[in-house]
Amino acid sequence: MYGLVNKAIQDMICKHHGEETWEIIKQKAELEDIDFFVGMDAYTDDITYRLVAAACDVLGMETEAILQAFGEYWVTYTAEEGYGELLASAGKSLGQFVENLDNLHARVGLSFPQLRPPAFDCEHTSDKSMELHYQSTRQGLAPMVIGLLHGLGKRFHTKVDVTQISFREQGASHDIFSIEYDDSQTYDQRTGD
Ligand code: HEM
Structure with missing residues (x-):
């Protein structure tokens, strides 16, 4: 999905749970190599799904809730x-x-x-x-x-x-x-x- 979606996920997590939690989630999703998402760049869907799965793990939330x-x-x-x-x-x-x-x-x-x-x-x-x-x-x-x-x-x-x-x-x-x-x-x- 376009980077705009991943950026929005990052923004939501940072706003609600803080930058440190975001870094943990990014690491868990094995996306440490990405410094930032570019809104108009197309990324594989896999990246978005990995972010959501890592956020579930770290925040202890169900996928549906996230x-x-x-x-x-x-x-x-x-x-x-x-x-x-x-x-x-x-x-x-x-x-x-x-x-x-x-x-x-x-x-x-x-x-x-x-x-x-x-x-x-x-x-x-x-x-x-x-x-x-x-x-x-x-x-x-x-x-x-x-x-x-x-x-x-x-x-x-x-x-x-x-x-x-x-x-x-x-x-x-x-x-x-x-x-x-x-x-x-x-x-x-x-x-x-
Ligand atoms: C101006 C506002 C909006 C913009 C700029 C926007 C843009 C986008 C973008 C960039 C994607 C990712 C798709 C891809 O990269 O291939 C997307 C997906 C999606 N959008 Fe929007 N969108 C907007 C508003 C909405 C609204 C209000 C809804 C309400 C139902 C919606 C429903 C969805 C859904 C469900 C997806 C997931 C893609 C899928 O189902 O395969 N969008 N949108």
């Missing part, structure tokens, strides 16, 4: 690292934003030519609920999607409840999430609209 925390972190991280406009252009409410996820990644792909983006398909089941279909070339990232949806809920001041209803790791063709949300308090954080 991935979920990371998903939530990603929403604020990208907003602060130069992708705020891109996020803002993807929608003013959770429902609208989720519809635009593939467009957003298509735009990301213009600057990150080796991007292997996820694919999302959204079925609105009522004005407060939807089913979100998630497809990826990678395994095991469903908990990150749950965290991302919570992060988006915070961004839009929308209460979200996410339940995974179909599991690729149990043989389904792809992961599906059932999302219930209450966007009566929604406003755009950036413009205040």
